[in-house]
Amino acid sequence: MTDQILTDVDLDDPPTDPPAGCEDPFLWELARRKFELHRRTGAGDCVTCPRWRRCGGSLLARDGLATAMGLKVRESPYWQAFAQIMRSDRERGQPALGPHC
Ligand SMILES: [Zn+2]
Numbered sequence: 001m002t003d004q005i006l007t008d009v010d011l012d013d014p015p016t017d018p019p020a021g022c023e024d025p026f027l028w029e030l031a032r033r034k035f036e037l038h039r040r041t042g043a044g045d046c047v048t049c050p051r052w053r054r055c056g057g058s059l060l061a062r063d064g065l066a067t068a069m070g071l072k073v074r075e076s077p078y079w080q081a082f083a084q085i086m087r088s089d090r091e092r093g094q095p096a097l098g099p100h101c
Helices: 002-008 025-037 057-068 076-091
Strands: none
Touching: 025 057, 025 076, 057 076
């Protein structure tokens, strides 16, 4: 079951919209935004992190996308806590993140 989801969704090239089988579309959006921030250039460099530093953002984003798909991975606790904070901000009427964040 779990393996089936992973073969259907490419976490290294995730779709913008939550794919079928996504258990947490809101978390997918958060992780997808992070993925976008740490996209690779043609040369393989992260567009956000300085070149001398290893990019941790894309790995973190990948774990977030996997968590949204219902998988338990290394950074799942981080993402679940983060999504909970963002959800409560949204419920208080604050915009979660600007469209350009
Ligand atoms: Zn990065």
